[in-house]
Amino acid sequence: MGAKPKVAFFDFASCEGCQLQIANLEEEVIGLAELVDIVEFREILTGKAPEYDIAFIEGAITRDVDEKKIKDIRSRSKVLVALGQCAVSGGIPRLKNNNPSLDNVKKMVYGDKYNMPHLDTYPTKAVNEVVKVDLYLPGCPINNKEFLRFVKEISLGIMPKLPNYPVCVECKLKENECLFDLGQICLGPLARAGCDAICPSNGVPCEACRGTVDNPNKNAMHEILEKYNYTVEEIKRKINIFGVDPEVKK
Amino acid sequence: MEVLKISKDDFRSFVQKKIENSDQRTIGVVKKGSHFAYADLESVEDMQMDYNVTMLPPKKYFQPPKEILLKFKPKDASSYVAVNQCDKIALIGVHYYDLASLFLMDKAFSDGERDEHYMKKRENSVMVGMYPTKYFKYRFAKSVLRDQAYKVADIMLVDMGDDYVVEVVSEKGREYIDGGNFVENKYSLLEIDEAKNKIKDDQRIPVPIELIPEYLVKNHGHKVWEDFGNKCFSCGSCVLVCPTCYCFDVSEEVELSLQNGTRVRTWDGCMLEDFAVCGDGHNFRKEKGARFRHRMFRKGKGLPEKFHSFGCVGCGRCAYSCASDIAGPVKILKYMEDNK
Numbered sequence: 001m002g003a004k005p006k007v008a009f010f011d012f013a014s015c016e017g018c019q020l021q022i023a024n025l026e027e028e029v030i031g032l033a034e035l036v037d038i039v040e041f042r043e044i045l046t047g048k049a050p051e052y053d054i055a056f057i058e059g060a061i062t063r064d065v066d067e068k069k070i071k072d073i074r075s076r077s078k079v080l081v082a083l084g085q086c087a088v089s090g091g092i093p094r095l096k097n098n099n100p101s102l103d104n105v106k107k108m109v110y111g112d113k114y115n116m117p118h119l120d121t122y123p124t125k126a127v128n129e130v131v132k133v134d135l136y137l138p139g140c141p142i143n144n145k146e147f148l149r150f151v152k153e154i155s156l157g158i159m160p161k162l163p164n165y166p167v168c169v170e171c172k173l174k175e176n177e178c179l180f181d182l183g184q185i186c187l188g189p190l191a192r193a194g195c196d197a198i199c200p201s202n203g204v205p206c207e208a209c210r211g212t213v214d215n216p217n218k219n220a221m222h223e224i225l226e227k228y229n230y231t232v233e234e235i236k237r238k239i240n241i242f243g244v245d246p247e248v249k250k
Numbered sequence: 251m252e253v254l255k256i257s258k259d260d261f262r263s264f265v266q267k268k269i270e271n272s273d274q275r276t277i278g279v280v281k282k283g284s285h286f287a288y289a290d291l292e293s294v295e296d297m298q299m300d301y302n303v304t305m306l307p308p309k310k311y312f313q314p315p316k317e318i319l320l321k322f323k324p325k326d327a328s329s330y331v332a333v334n335q336c337d338k339i340a341l342i343g344v345h346y347y348d349l350a351s352l353f354l355m356d357k358a359f360s361d362g363e364r365d366e367h368y369m370k371k372r373e374n375s376v377m378v379g380m381y382p383t384k385y386f387k388y389r390f391a392k393s394v395l396r397d398q399a400y401k402v403a404d405i406m407l408v409d410m411g412d413d414y415v416v417e418v419v420s421e422k423g424r425e426y427i428d429g430g431n432f433v434e435n436k437y438s439l440l441e442i443d444e445a446k447n448k449i450k451d452d453q454r455i456p457v458p459i460e461l462i463p464e465y466l467v468k469n470h471g472h473k474v475w476e477d478f479g480n481k482c483f484s485c486g487s488c489v490l491v492c493p494t495c496y497c498f499d500v501s502e503e504v505e506l507s508l509q510n511g512t513r514v515r516t517w518d519g520c521m522l523e524d525f526a527v528c529g530d531g532h533n534f535r536k537e538k539g540a541r542f543r544h545r546m547f548r549k550g551k552g553l554p555e556k557f558h559s560f561g562c563v564g565c566g567r568c569a570y571s572c573a574s575d576i577a578g579p580v581k582i583l584k585y586m587e588d589n590k
């Protein structure tokens with residue numbers, strides 16, 4: 001890439017928590033600024049550049065105007081990265097798709113003001129349902145150390161890879177008490193590691209916010225949850241929070 | 251072997267003095283929630299001598315989960331400097347099966363090319379072992395090995411109630427206890443033997459261990475591999491917590507500035523899906539069943555053939571750590587026996 005790569009950040013339907021993770025980097029932000037040129041970042045600066053070496057997209061796509069905007073960004077970006085679970089899989093904004101009526105969802109959330117025009121959205125799409133995505137940086141929110149690794153590796157021309165092992169690996173290395181032992185249900189055995197098992201390390205079960213490993217053993221998880229007297233519907237809902245397909249091949 | 255005794259109170263004062271001695275780290279077992287783990291002792295108050303099992307075995311001090319092997323400057327090929335962080339340490343209260351596991355680890359890291367990173371750390375350590383005083387449901391250490399513990403221990407403690415009987419196993423152990431109130435032993439051999447065997451294991455390996463290598467070969471096609479493999483998450487818990495597993499991965503990390511880099515060694519394990527993926531992307535053990543079988547073959551055939559000792563010390567950690575409850579060697583062999 002020769003000179004410093006131009007990096008831009010854009011957000012769509014999201015809580016902006018992922019960009020906040022980046023703004024939170026503090027001293028590493030300086031190192032980051034030495035490595036790349038940040039040309040657009042609403043959390044800390046605004047500007048415009050005609051093209052980008054790396055575009056980080058936060059958030060899911062829920063409106064026609066978003067589709068136009070993301071297609072335009074895509075056409076001007078060399079590497080496009082889905083940043084955070086909203087962008088990667090639809091994340092939390094996608095939960096509404098589980099309800100058969102989007103009007104009902106709006107009424108539930110906004111009460112009698114549900115009809116305001118800016119609330120008009122279609123069923124949530126992940127970024128890759130609209131444009132080609134080159135790299136995925138999962139998590140809700142993202143892990144900012146992993147973000148730094150991505151930037152570094154892309155700048156060096158290396159394709160960053162995600163760990164393809166479950167959160168249990170990181171959890172075991174931290175010598176946490178397994179939450180199953182404490183009578184809780186944890187999706188760690190299915191979930192893709194890379195977050196340093198931050199939830200179980202704080203006593204909170206993993207919900208697989210980074211999606212799953214390549215070949216999650218959902219059958220085995222169903223068996224365990226059945227042992228704990230969960231119904232099939234409850235199991236599916238639990239597994240599906242972050243858009244993981246809960247179906248199993250029996 | 252010299253046999254002494256010390257009162258428990260005197261032993262605790264002895265350890266407290268060791269903790270205050272700053273040129274050696276004193277490591278013992280501490281509480282972690284309702285579980286136990288090895289940690290640097292800040293005060294003898296934290297030291298637990300009455301524990302069932304620790305979450306990770308002592309291998310974490312000799313083969314750390316993440317260890318820097320080298321430092322380098324990415325732009326200068328001649329800038330490599332070896333790094334080997336190895337403090338003087340003493341581990342207190344190590345159960346005999348974990349000592350036996352280090353016997354195997356020592357062999358693995360010194361057979362052929364000597365691994366300085368591991369061996370230096372071992373040489374800088376004093377091992378104060380003991381016989382367990384608490385029952386652990388998954389332990390089956392008695393049905394496997396025990397004598398190997400004495401090849402690793404410097405001191406062995408036997409809990410006699412108010413006292414410990416102190417077996418001084420090595421010269422290093424002899425030096426270590428210098429200055430403590432260790433006195434002449436008054437217990438009979440019979441009493442000591444009884445105390446050593448007080449805690450019973452409920453579990454036993456159902457096949458004589460010297461026959462396990464050929465037993466496994468005969469059962470290479472047994473349905474257990476697929477049946478249990480189907481329940482496996484490939485989460486690696488069973489190998490990460492295992493005191494005789496030593497697999498690692500080596501990779502390079504470069505700082506954000508791109509000025510400094512390190513070569514690091516991290517724990518890896520054959521139960522993880524990508525463990526046997528090679529350069530061209532081919533996975534030698536793509537199926538869960540094949541990985542499941544591989545692990546048992548390592549413990550039951552590979553290690554015994556190489557080091558003339560069963561590759562599992564019966565600590566029960568794997569069985570306990572497995573969310574699907576399939577990882578324990580006793581359970582695996584029982585299933586094979588029941589489904590001939």
Ligand code: SF4
Nearest residue numbers: 014017084085086140
């Ligand atoms: S992935 Fe989570 S943290 Fe990131 S923007 Fe979406 S909701 Fe917020």
Ligand code: SF4
Nearest residue numbers: 168171178179186188
């Ligand atoms: S707490 Fe969750 S992530 Fe940790 S080991 Fe247990 S199942 Fe795995």
Ligand code: SF4
Nearest residue numbers: 195199206207208209
């Ligand atoms: S532990 Fe699970 S839910 Fe928590 S950050 Fe990691 S993947 Fe997400």
Ligand code: SF4
Nearest residue numbers: 482483485486488572
């Ligand atoms: S702990 Fe159990 S589920 Fe995890 S890899 Fe080992 S056998 Fe499979």
Ligand code: SF4
Nearest residue numbers: 492562563565566568
């Ligand atoms: S295989 Fe299991 S029981 Fe045997 S030493 Fe390893 S963790 Fe302990």
